[in-house]
Amino acid sequence: MWAIPTYLLAAFAEIGGCFAFWAWLRLGKSPFWLAPGMASLALFAWALTRVDADFAGRAYAAYGGIYILSSLVWMWAVEESPPDRWDVLGAAFCLAGALVIIFAPRGE
Known part of the structure; x- marks a missing residue:
């Protein structure tokens, strides 16, 4: 089953693309971050x-749960801020819902 890896690819592509805009607008990075960010968002949509x-x-509903978990992984790996227990609990509920939708x- 390719659903989970495909959702993960979509999630990290979306997060990466959105983070490019975040980095430009909130972290003062160069506008050159936008080109790979937009390419990443196109990869997400595809x-x-x-x-x-x-x-x-x-x-999209199933993707939502995968996206939430992926966002917390991104926060920990890229932004170096580990999720707290409430993040983990919330993500577990969302992931459970996504898995019900995917494997029903x-x-x-």
Whole structure:
């Protein structure tokens, strides 16, 4: 099943693209950060269309839980701020919901 790796690719592409804008506008980085950021956002959009889902809304809903977990990993790995227990608990709830959506036995 390629859903989880594809969602992870989409999540880190989206986070990376958005972080490029954050770095430019909030951290005073060069506007040259925007070109790779926009390419990363295009990769995000492409990756999300590769998920095997019957409806876009279902793909986006499942993606939400993966995105939340990925955001906390980004915060820890890139921004060097480990998540606290509330971050972890909230992400666990969201991930559980995403996994229900992804692996639900539909049409059986």
